[in-house]
Amino acid sequence: MTTTIIWTIAIITILGVVLAVVLYLVAKKFKVEEDPRIDEVEKVMPGANCGGCGFAGCRAFAQSCVEAMNLDNNFCPVGGNDTMKKVAAVLGLEVKEKAPMVAVVRCSGTCANRPKTNEYDGYQSCKVKAALYSGDTGCFYGCLGCGDCVAACQFGALSMDPETGLPVVDEEKCTACGACARACPKRIIELRNKGPKNRRVFVSCVNMEKGAVARKACKSACIGCGKCEKACPFGAVKVEHNVAYIDFEKCKLCRKCVVECPTGAIHDVNFPSPAVKPALKPAASEPVAAPAAKPVAQPAAPAAPEVKVSAAETGKKVEPEKKSEE
Amino acid sequence: MKTFSIGGVHPDDKKISAGSRIESLPIPETVYISMAQHLGGPAKAIVAPGDRVRTGQVIGEPTGFISAYVHSSVTGTVKSVGLRKDLAGIPVVHVEIKTEPVDEWADGIDTSDTLVTDIPQDRQFIIDRIKNNGVVGLGGATFPTHVKLCPPPDKKAECLILNGAECEPYLTSDYRIMLEKTRQIVVGAALMKKVLGVSRAVIGIEENKPEAIKAMSAAVSELQKSSADYSGIEVQTLKKKYPQGGEKQLIDAVMHRQVKSMGLPIDVGAVVQNVATSLAVYEAVQKNMPLISNTLTVTGDCLPAERQKNYLFRIGYPLSWIAEYNGGVPEGAVKIISGGPMMGKAVSNFDAATLKGSSSILYMTAEQTERKLESSCIRCGKCAEACPMGLEPFLLNKLARNGMMEELEANAVQDCIECGCCLYSCPAYIPLLDIIRVAKGEVIRAMRARTAPKK
Numbered sequence: 140m141t142t143t144i145i146w147t148i149a150i151i152t153i154l155g156v157v158l159a160v161v162l163y164l165v166a167k168k169f170k171v172e173e174d175p176r177i178d179e180v181e182k183v184m185p186g187a188n189c190g191g192c193g194f195a196g197c198r199a200f201a202q203s204c205v206e207a208m209n210l211d212n213n214f215c216p217v218g219g220n221d222t223m224k225k226v227a228a229v230l231g232l233e234v235k236e237k238a239p240m241v242a243v244v245r246c247s248g249t250c251a252n253r254p255k256t257n258e259y260d261g262y263q264s265c266k267v268k269a270a271l272y273s274g275d276t277g278c279f280y281g282c283l284g285c286g287d288c289v290a291a292c293q294f295g296a297l298s299m300d301p302e303t304g305l306p307v308v309d310e311e312k313c314t315a316c317g318a319c320a321r322a323c324p325k326r327i328i329e330l331r332n333k334g335p336k337n338r339r340v341f342v343s344c345v346n347m348e349k350g351a352v353a354r355k356a357c358k359s360a361c362i363g364c365g366k367c368e369k370a371c372p373f374g375a376v377k378v379e380h381n382v383a384y385i386d387f388e389k390c391k392l393c394r395k396c397v398v399e400c401p402t403g404a405i406h407d408v409n410f411p412s413p414a415v416k417p418a419l420k421p422a423a424s425e426p427v428a429a430p431a432a433k434p435v436a437q438p439a440a441p442a443a444p445e446v447k448v449s450a451a452e453t454g455k456k457v458e459p460e461k462k463s464e465e
Numbered sequence: 466m467k468t469f470s471i472g473g474v475h476p477d478d479k480k481i482s483a484g485s486r487i488e489s490l491p492i493p494e495t496v497y498i499s500m501a502q503h504l505g506g507p508a509k510a511i512v513a514p515g516d517r518v519r520t521g522q523v524i525g526e527p528t529g530f531i532s533a534y535v536h537s538s539v540t541g542t543v544k545s546v547g548l549r550k551d552l553a554g555i556p557v558v559h560v561e562i563k564t565e566p567v568d569e570w571a572d573g574i575d576t577s578d579t580l581v582t583d584i585p586q587d588r589q590f591i592i593d594r595i596k597n598n599g600v601v602g603l604g605g606a607t608f609p610t611h612v613k614l615c616p617p618p619d620k621k622a623e624c625l626i627l628n629g630a631e632c633e634p635y636l637t638s639d640y641r642i643m644l645e646k647t648r649q650i651v652v653g654a655a656l657m658k659k660v661l662g663v664s665r666a667v668i669g670i671e672e673n674k675p676e677a678i679k680a681m682s683a684a685v686s687e688l689q690k691s692s693a694d695y696s697g698i699e700v701q702t703l704k705k706k707y708p709q710g711g712e713k714q715l716i717d718a719v720m721h722r723q724v725k726s727m728g729l730p731i732d733v734g735a736v737v738q739n740v741a742t743s744l745a746v747y748e749a750v751q752k753n754m755p756l757i758s759n760t761l762t763v764t765g766d767c768l769p770a771e772r773q774k775n776y777l778f779r780i781g782y783p784l785s786w787i788a789e790y791n792g793g794v795p796e797g798a799v800k801i802i803s804g805g806p807m808m809g810k811a812v813s814n815f816d817a818a819t820l821k822g823s824s825s826i827l828y829m830t831a832e833q834t835e836r837k838l839e840s841s842c843i844r845c846g847k848c849a850e851a852c853p854m855g856l857e858p859f860l861l862n863k864l865a866r867n868g869m870m871e872e873l874e875a876n877a878v879q880d881c882i883e884c885g886c887c888l889y890s891c892p893a894y895i896p897l898l899d900i901i902r903v904a905k906g907e908v909i910r911a912m913r914a915r916t917a918p919k920k
Contacts, residue, residue, distance in 0.1 A: 256554075257813045260836050262899035270903050272813050273554030348556075 176229060177201050183225040184218060189293050191216045191316025201226075210234045216330075217314040239333040240315035242296070242308050244288075246327045247343040247404060248281040249303035253357040269324035277356030280346040282306070282327055291322035310337055332387040337409040340385060340392055342367075344404045347380040354402065361404040367396035466672060468704035469714040470721075472853035474886045476634050476707055476807065478673055482764040482773035483637045487645055489777045490790060492566065496539050496781030497549055497559040497818040498524065503601040504608045505531030510560050516543045521571035521755050524560050533609045534599035536571075536755035538779035539564040552784065552803055552817035553810060559818065562781070573753050580648055581751035584655050584694040591660050591750050598749035599756045599821075604628055604710065604739030605808065607822040610746065613738070614660045616731045623734030625658050625666040626719050627743055629681070630703060630710040632671060633805025636825050638760035639740050641775045643670070643677040646744050647684040653743030655694050656750050661736055666698045667719050668740070671705045678702055707807060708884040712737045714853050726880050756780075756821055763787065765828030767797035778819050785815045788826055798828035806833075807885045837894040848887035848897060854880045858887035858897045865904035874908050881905045 180201035188196040192215050194203055204213050210232050215222050220236050227234040259268060259275040265287035273279040284304040289297045296312035297319055299305070306319075310333070320328040327345055342361055346353040350362030363381035370376075375389035376396055383405070385396070394414040397405045407414055501507035508525030518524060518537040525535030541564040549559040570576055585591055596611040616622055627650070631639040643650060650668075658666045668685075670678050681700045688695040703709055703718055713724045715737055722733040730737055738746075741759060748754040758779045763772070772792050784803065788794055794801070802809040804824055812826075848858035856877055864873045881901055888898040 260834070262896040264899075264903075267896075267899045267903050270906060271553065271899075272810075273550070275813070277554075279550075279554060279556060 174205050176205050179229045180204055180226055183222060183229065184215065185222060187217050187293060187314070187316075189217060189314070189316040189318060191314065191318065204230060216240060216316050219314075240330045241310055241313050241333045241337075241339075242315060242317075242319050242328050243331045243339070243341055244282070244306050244308060244328055245341065245343050245345050246282040246305060246325075247359040247406070248276060248278055248357045249305060249359075251303075252359045253278055253281060265322075265324050278346055278353070278360065279348070279356075280325060280327075281344075281357065283325060287322045287324070288319035288328055291318040293318065334387070334392065334409075338392055338407070339387070339409070340390055340394060340397060340405065340407045341387070342376075342383045342385055342404055343406045345382060347382050349381055353381065359403050361400075362402060364401060366399040366401065367405060370395040370399040466702055466704045467718050468706050468709065469711075469717040469853060471855050472851050472886060473706040473708065473714075474851050474889050475705070476889065478705065479634045479766070480637050480640065480673070481635065481766075481768075481770075482762050482775055483640055485637075485641075485773055485775050487641050487760055487775045487777050490779070490782065490787065492539055492564050492568075492779070493782055493786045494564060495544070496541075496562050496564060496779070497783065498535060498538060498562065498781035499549075499551060499818055499820055500525045500535055500558040500560070501551070502535060502607060502780065502820040502822065503533040503599075504606055505529060505533075507558065508532060508535045510546045510558060512537075512543045512546065512560060514543050514545050517541070518543060518562060519571045520568045521574045521757065523755075527609075531609055531612055533601050534597060534755070535780075536599055536757050537562060538757035538781050540567070540569040541565050550814045550817060552812045552814055554814045559781075575752040575754065577752075580652070582648070582652055582688060582691060584652070584659055584692070585750065586659075588660055588662075591656055594750045594753065595660075595746055598745075598754065600742065600745045600749050601756065601821055602739060603741035603745060603759060603822055603824075604712075604737075605804065605822065605824075607820070610738070610742055613736060614657060616661075616736070620731045621734060622661040622663050622731060622736050623665070624720060624736075625654065625661055625663050626715055626735055626737045627654050627666065627668040627740055628710050628712075628715055628737055629668055629670040629674075629677065629740040630715060631674070632705075632707045632709040633807055633809070634707075635764050635827055636762050636805050637764070638762045638775055638824055640674050640677055642744055642760055643674070643740055644680055647680045648688065649747040650740050650743045651681070651684045651688050651695065651698060652751065653745070653747035654698055655688075656746050657736075657738060657743065658697065659694065663736075664697045668698070668700045669703050669709075669715055669719050670700060671703050671709055673705045708853055708882070708886065711853060711882050711884060713882065726877055759819075759821060759823060761787070761819065761823055762825040762827075763791050764825065765795065765798060765830075766833065767828050767830050768795045778823070780819055780821055780823075782819045783816050784812065784819060784823075784826060787819070788815070791826075795828055797830050799831045800829040800834045802827040802829060807889070808883065836896075839895055840893045842893055842895060845892060847890045847892060851886040851890040853884060853886060854882055856881060858891075858901060859895075861901050861904065862895060862897050865900045870908060870911060873904050874912070878905050879908050879912065 181198050184197040186197050192200045194200040204226055214237055219239055223234045253276045255275050256277050257275050263285045265283040265285040268283045268285055274283050282305050286299045288306050289299055294312050294314055296309045297306050300307045315330050317330055344361035346360045353360035354362055361382045363378050365378045367383050368376045368378050373389050373391050375386045377384050394407050397407050397414040500510055506529035509528050510525050512524045520540045522537045523534055524537045527533055539562055541562045544561040544563050546560050548556040551557045592611055600610040601607040602610055629639060629643055654666050668681055678700060685698050701719055708714055712730055716722055716730055716735045720735060724730055724733055745756045758777055761776050761778050763774045801812045803812050804810055842859050852858055861878050883902055885898050891897055
């Protein structure tokens with residue numbers, strides 16, 4: 140009995156030693172020379188392996204950083220400037236600071252703004268839905284509301300608002316990796332500058348239909364009227380294909396466009412107070428705007444702050460515009 | 466009796482409107498003629514608002530090799546040329562025409578009813594007529610017929626197959642034309658036989674249409690007595706099984722040959738055309754009549770018996786107008802389908818205009834269309850048994866949900882014909898087709914992208 144145990148232990152120990160030597164020799168012989176800096180760079184990476192940088196994972200990104208001459212084309216959106224500074228320190232390179240970004244949902248087609256025209260009972264996936272038809276509302280361009288973006292987000296930053304039927308971005312959690320933007324078949328989600336104190340102004344609509352058609356489908360659609368383009372003193376707003384777009388590099392957050400927008404398609408977020416039409420100061424500019432705005436739009440302006448327009452208000456406001464459109 | 470060798474399902478065929486004779490629809494006040502009525506590049510509108518058009522006049526010219534002419538289906542004045550939503554709600558260029566009650570036909574069109582049985586001997590003449598009259602495949606895919614009838618020189622056609630299977634439940638338009646336009650269809654077959662230079666043409670009809678088989682057989686033997694051009698045409702009775710009308714399934718059923726993955730019917734020497742296409746070819750070649758009309762079934766379980774109809778419509782009539790003429794959307798209809806219940810598309814925009822390939826307005830009840838709650842796959846293999854392409858839908862579903870593109874391609878997702886047999890047979894109510902269809906599109910795009918730069 141004891142001899143069996145002793146023999147067993149002895150044989151296994153000898154086997155172990157012999158195999159360890161073989162393994163050691165093989166490892167020596169076939170050793171892959173790798174730049175040690177890759178490991179160092181990988182250590183400072185967030186390790187989310189989200190693919191937001193465009194590489195297969197954090198290690199692939201680290202490798203590309205080590206091989207690159209400069210870091211102009213490499214940027215980790217999750218780690219941001221801090222991580223890139225660390226990477227640059229490891230590699231002894233210079234890094235340009237980039238403004239932090241955030242995912243922005245450019246659709247305000249809530250259930251109230253955008254009535255359903257039909258019922259979708261197929262598989263609940265935006266990808267499947269988009270492949271079948273234009274969607275269950277009159278808007279061909281808007282959010283389909285099945286939450287592909289929510290499923291794509293690794294950081295739990297997106298959620299569907301059951302009341303509006305639209306996705307909501309949690310700014311704290313969003314790392315701007317862009318997975319949601321890629322998952323959205325309608326290309327509604329855009330990565331935009333986070334802005335100073337997280338303040339942003341953007342056009343929350345991508346409908347390229349003509350004004351009358353767009354507004355028939357959705358009360359808060361951009362109708363491409365171009366008022367915002369005229370109002371912007373910095374040339375940041377461009378209306379192309381019946382839809383306005385605000386260039387976040389040029390936008391100075393003055394919010395002149397927000398008050399001009401007749402449908403409330405331009406949103407401003409994280410501002411302490413709502414945008415108010417400069418009613419008193421520039422008396423000269425008032426009459427210029429008046430003929431285009433038509434009488435009904437006037438009374439709302441001076442008294443109450445009116446930027447986050449509710450559906451009912453928007454409805455009232457858009458009425459006279461509709462006539463001028465047609 | 467012949468049928469295809471693998472898969473297939475047996476849905477209740479419900480040919481409720483089979484007894485209703487084809488009725489001509491009157492002309493509505495306004496028609497909207499789509500420029501994308503065929504596979505391939507949409508036609509380019511060549512009319513402008515204010516132009517007066519005559520019936521049968523060209524209003525859209527083809528763009529590219531795979532494309533087709535579009536003709537005006539009415540006489541009237543063009544009101545606008547612009548984007549209008551099709552039945553899936555997607556904006557497409559339409560020509561809006563304010564109609565006049567009396568047709569003024571374009572030059573050179575024979576509008577008489579006389580049957581012309583003499584087959585022109587000039588092959589090019591037949592092809593030109595088919596092309597200039599905008600004939601496209603009316604079996605569902607609306608592939609331009611002239612392209613299909615001119616196979617590449619290294620491929621040799623051996624057999625023309627006419628698809629009279631009409632395997633989709635409810636639809637009866639092909640059945641009615643086989644009864645009422647029997648000889649025209651046979652002449653059309655002889656014309657296509659001439660173009661292809663084949664000696665054999667088989668008209669495949671499912672066993673549930675005995676009258677059509679009888680009528681077609683009689684017409685074939687009658688015409689065969691009159692001229693040698695009709696020799697080699699035969700009628701083949703097929704067992705009732707869905708999707709018999711699928712191109713690859715029909716070739717398997719008739720010729721016992723299998724088209725390989727991503728291959729075309731011409732690879733095995735077959736050319737498949739629908740019987741409605743054959744009728745359109747007859748009209749185009751013998752009468753110089755453009756493809757501006759087709760037969761459409763209005764049916765559904767909730768539709769009263771006297772309103773089950775087969776209509777001869779012209780392209781551009783709004784579907785809602787046809788429904789209104791028929792007596793309105795019936796009580797109990799919750800879903801409207803254009804096409805058959807298996808492969809047809811749910812209509813999200815009922816004001817959409819009819820196209821060359823429109824085949825039905827089908828009203829479905831809540832009970833019929835209700836999606837039951839999806840449960841887990843139990844690997845019963847019913848979907849794999851039902852798949853007529855020999856795929857494994859349960860596996861493709863899993864792979865697609867996990868985005869495994871290479872494995873999807875290796876498991877031949879690109880061969881899916883979207884017949885819906887898997888979804889129909891799944892006891893767990895898994896939306897197999899919904900998921901596989903999207904994956905198929907992505908894989909085919911990836912395959913094209915891979916081969917494109919090499920060219």
